[in-house]
Amino acid sequence: MRGRVPGQTGRMRDGPDISRIAALLGDPGRAAMLTALLSGKALTAGELAHQAGVTPATASGHLAQLAEAGLVRPWKQGRHRYFALDGPEVAGLLETLAGLAVGKGLTRTRTGPRDAALRECRVCYDHLAGARAVQLYSSLAGRGFLAVTPETVAVTAPGEAALAELGLDLAPWRARKRAFCRLCLDWSERRPHLGGALGAALLDFVLESGWAQRARNDRRVVFSPEGGAAFDAVFPAAESVTPASI
Amino acid sequence: MRGRVPGQTGRMRDGPDISRIAALLGDPGRAAMLTALLSGKALTAGELAHQAGVTPATASGHLAQLAEAGLVRPWKQGRHRYFALDGPEVAGLLETLAGLAVGKGLTRTRTGPRDAALRECRVCYDHLAGARAVQLYSSLAGRGFLAVTPETVAVTAPGEAALAELGLDLAPWRARKRAFCRLCLDWSERRPHLGGALGAALLDFVLESGWAQRARNDRRVVFSPEGGAAFDAVFPAAESVTPASI
DNA sequence: CGAACACTTCGGCCGGGACCGAAGGATGCC
DNA sequence: GGCATCCTTCGGTCCCGGCCGAAGTGTTCG
Numbered sequence: 377m378r379g380r381v382p383g384q385t386g387r388m389r390d391g392p393d394i395s396r397i398a399a400l401l402g403d404p405g406r407a408a409m410l411t412a413l414l415s416g417k418a419l420t421a422g423e424l425a426h427q428a429g430v431t432p433a434t435a436s437g438h439l440a441q442l443a444e445a446g447l448v449r450p451w452k453q454g455r456h457r458y459f460a461l462d463g464p465e466v467a468g469l470l471e472t473l474a475g476l477a478v479g480k481g482l483t484r485t486r487t488g489p490r491d492a493a494l495r496e497c498r499v500c501y502d503h504l505a506g507a508r509a510v511q512l513y514s515s516l517a518g519r520g521f522l523a524v525t526p527e528t529v530a531v532t533a534p535g536e537a538a539l540a541e542l543g544l545d546l547a548p549w550r551a552r553k554r555a556f557c558r559l560c561l562d563w564s565e566r567r568p569h570l571g572g573a574l575g576a577a578l579l580d581f582v583l584e585s586g587w588a589q590r591a592r593n594d595r596r597v598v599f600s601p602e603g604g605a606a607f608d609a610v611f612p613a614a615e616s617v618t619p620a621s622i
Numbered sequence: 623m624r625g626r627v628p629g630q631t632g633r634m635r636d637g638p639d640i641s642r643i644a645a646l647l648g649d650p651g652r653a654a655m656l657t658a659l660l661s662g663k664a665l666t667a668g669e670l671a672h673q674a675g676v677t678p679a680t681a682s683g684h685l686a687q688l689a690e691a692g693l694v695r696p697w698k699q700g701r702h703r704y705f706a707l708d709g710p711e712v713a714g715l716l717e718t719l720a721g722l723a724v725g726k727g728l729t730r731t732r733t734g735p736r737d738a739a740l741r742e743c744r745v746c747y748d749h750l751a752g753a754r755a756v757q758l759y760s761s762l763a764g765r766g767f768l769a770v771t772p773e774t775v776a777v778t779a780p781g782e783a784a785l786a787e788l789g790l791d792l793a794p795w796r797a798r799k800r801a802f803c804r805l806c807l808d809w810s811e812r813r814p815h816l817g818g819a820l821g822a823a824l825l826d827f828v829l830e831s832g833w834a835q836r837a838r839n840d841r842r843v844v845f846s847p848e849g850g851a852a853f854d855a856v857f858p859a860a861e862s863v864t865p866a867s868i
Numbered sequence: 869c870g871a872a873c874a875c876t877t878c879g880g881c882c883g884g885g886a887c888c889g890a891a892g893g894a895t896g897c898c
Numbered sequence: 899g900g901c902a903t904c905c906t907t908c909g910g911t912c913c914c915g916g917c918c919g920a921a922g923t924g925t926t927c928g
Contacts, residue, residue, distance in 0.1 A: 401640060437887090477642065
């Protein structure tokens with residue numbers, strides 16, 4: 377950090393400042409907080425401090441930095457201060473980073489039971505991720521309910537009908553200004569799943585129908601035996617969609 | 623970093639170790655080295671030291687860390703030691719990070735001429751990125767030369783024919799085991815462009831045909847006036863592909 | 869075979885920043 | 899109003915790790 381002459385050495389002058397954001401994610405405490413927020417819930421400063429294993433004083437400093445960089449959005453309510461990830465892009469970055477960490481064998485623990493549950497199903501900001509999410513996506517795509525276009529993913533007419541039959545009304549979700557439907561790469565499965573507003577609607581649907589419950593303290597989404605069976609019945613695993621050079 | 627009782631506090635026990643990788647990217651020197659490698663070229667330790675603006679001794683330490691984490695692959699040749707990014711996933715992470723940094727307004731300089739050139743066209747590991755790359759992609763997609771399937775992107779029969787007519791033989795590229803064709807999100811354009819082996823083939827084609835040249839010291843790809851015109855003629859900008867709810 | 873070169877290792881310096889306890893606002897509850 | 903709760907700010911400590919110069923290893927070239 378010493379002796380670097382600002383404008384003279386090297387040619388690292390242009391382009392986005394990668395290291396600024398990366399340094400923020402590089403502290404284990406801050407990383408733990410952000411990962412906790414990946415559940416999509418807004419958490420209070422105190423809860424985040426607990427997640428990171430630091431005192432409130434330390435956490436407060438961390439959160440101020442994250443907020444200033446725009447990674448996290450604070451929100452005051454009463455004497456609590458809630459924090460949430462500032463947009464799906466931040467969640468996407470965290471997932472990308474997680475994917476690379478897994479790929480390079482950098483995990484914080486040997487695969488345990490909780491880890492297995494995370495791989496099966498978890499919340500990724502505001503939609504489902506993990507094996508269930510990938511199955512859901514490929515089941516819809518395999519039956520022609522989704523049309524993948526270059527720029528986005530769209531629900532086809534049959535898809536709209538099929539979802540409506542399940543009691544899933546897409547109109548209110550479509551109304552929001554955020555991208556209706558996006559693909560998101562799953563770090564544990566290395567295959568795409570649905571994000572965007574449609575992903576959020578489906579998460580909502582799965583929880584509303586009582587098939588699964590969110591864990592209280594982390595990102596897991598736990599299916600009951602009956603719920604899992606119902607899920608498999610409604611979204612049967614598709615035969616792998618062969619890309620078949622057309 | 624002090625006083626954190628290893629297994630007792632918090633619940634940051636499972637999942638991939640995000641902060642380890644992020645911390646590596648969080649140092650400006652290492653970030654500069656990795657960004658330089660994003661050009662796809664392998665560079666020597668000395669060149670990377672110069673890029674980062676540090677002495678060889680310091681750079682050597684950084685590179686050892688990057689290599690140990692699997693972000694960079696070293697390769698000895700004579701009395702030089704070359705380094706390259708260890709796989710497209712690393713390049714993808716760097717681009718994702720750059721995208722977020724731009725989105726949050728964290729750039730290292732006000733938009734200058736070099737920056738403008740970078741946005742127009744640059745190398746992203748082994749394929750084209752920037753406005754030209756996005757145009758190339760949407761031109762192909764808009765004419766039905768690409769079929770975007772859920773898992774991958776495929777070249778259609780008409781597409782194969784059209785590329786063959788340009789003198790672009792895809793067979794050797796297809797033979798490699800890496801993903802033939804992938805979409806990659808462009809940080810400056812926020813739209814997808816082609817990665818994977820097909821992207822590499824097209825970069826090769828653009829350079830071979832003499833339309834553009836790579837800058838010597840950075841990621842820029844500079845088109846000559848005639849080259850740019852030829853490019854526009856062969857890959858005319860498509861009418862925006864309307865996602866039209868099908 | 870010795871000199872030049874590229875890089876790494878070693879030792880030591882130094883600064884940023886993570887950490888905590890205590891004190892200082894806010895806010896809500898009784 | 900009084901008190902507990904939640905959070906932030908302040909002051910101070912301490913360590914991690916980036917940085918360099920110098921010395922050491924291996925390679926090439928004359």
